[in-house]
Amino acid sequence: MSEPEIPARGSAALLGPTEVRTLAERFGVRPTKQLGQNFVHDANTVRRIVSAAGVGSADTVLEVGPGLGSLTLALLDVVDQVIAVEIDPVLANYLPETVGDRAPELADRLKVVEADALRVRPDQLPAEPTALVANLPYNVAVPVLLHLLGSLPSIKVSLVMVQLEVADRLAAQPGSKVYGVPSVKAGFFGRVRKAGNVGTQVFWPVPRVESGLVRIDRYEEPPWSMDDDHRRRVFAVIDAAFAQRRKTLRAALSGWAGSPAEAERRLVAAGIDPTARGETLDTAAYVRLAAQAN
Incomplete structure (x- = not known):
């Protein structure tokens, strides 16, 4: 599979390794395993995610677990609005400040919702998202993905980064050794495919496992009832x-x-x-x- 074209840098000043650690120290943030926090600090990786999602100026993107804002800044460069759902109150509070410092002209495109993505309801969001683009917390990635796809039919495309093993399961075909419940349930909503692998060195802290990108394109004309x-x-x-x-x-x-x-x-x-x-x-x-x- 060929790599997606990585867009040129826009007006947002994206976060690198030094900036991620500086912000974490400034905000008193210590990544926790409980919340599945591994922050991306590689600008090319977040640009690659945005490119693979295929989102643009007409899109309102739902981002789950924005963390310190690495992917958020890359999304704000190209989409109309980002709705960031963050469970950590400290991170939710500081995200607008980070965007205001690094991309002040894009700050009004960001809306932050402090909520648990496993339970977030459509009426908690300021607008209907057209896309889901997220580095999902690995410990709850599949339940979060299925909940959002089931609750938000306005989402037409999803591009999520998950643990590589989970990515393989989501995109598996019948008869595969890793084909199972996530594969079948994701296939209920749309066409599922792998969109690439991501190494460990683009994260802080460095996870023990590699990651994978999965894209789900919702059926334009669903072959069955979606109620x-x-x-x-x-x-x-x-x-x-x-x-x-x-x-x-x-x-x-x-x-x-x-x-x-x-x-x-x-x-x-x-x-x-x-x-x-x-x-x-x-x-x-x-x-x-x-x-x-x-």
């Missing part, structure tokens, strides 16, 4: 199928269906071999299967 009730029904089948991964679907789904016989009936009605295993089915198959419970 909350339907999504919950489909996700319940997915969870049941992978809870006992080594079993056939007839056995794994017996609890969900009420009995092995009923599970087999529903599988056959959905055009699925009852002796197949969960990792062989694509998202569309799970949608068909969920419809058999009605």
Whole structure:
């Protein structure tokens, strides 16, 4: 896969290693494992993320976990507005100050929402985001991603940086050894693909694992209903199928269906071999299967 073209530097003064450490010391910030904080300090990396997202002047971008503002500054250079959701009150308080110091002419494009991204509601946001671009906290990356995609249908494209292993799982295809619940659920919302790898040396503190970029383009014309009730029904089948991964679907789904016989009936009605295993089915198959419970 070819690397995306990295845009030329705009008016924002992006953060480097020295600036990141200086700001952290000034604000009394010590990165915590609990919040999954690893701050990006490489300007080319954040420009690459913005480029891979394909966002521009018409976009309102939702950024989760902006931290000290490395990616925020790069986004403000090219988009109409950035809504930064930050759980850490200290970081949320100082982010506007950092942007005001380093890109004063762009400061009015930033809106900060102090909230937990796992629970943030649309009515807490000042506008409807058109894109999600974020270095997600690695310990809650998948739940945050699925919550935001489910809660904010206005998000048309997502470009997230996650732990490399998680990126591989999200973008995996049926039959892959790493294909599982994240792969199927992400595929419910749109087309998922890897958008590159990111090394460890662009972060402070340096993480023990590499990172990966994942892009999700929401279906322009969804092939199935996207309402909350339907999504919950489909996700319940997915969870049941992978809870006992080594079993056939007839056995794994017996609890969900009420009995092995009923599970087999529903599988056959959905055009699925009852002796197949969960990792062989694509998202569309799970949608068909969920419809058999009605």
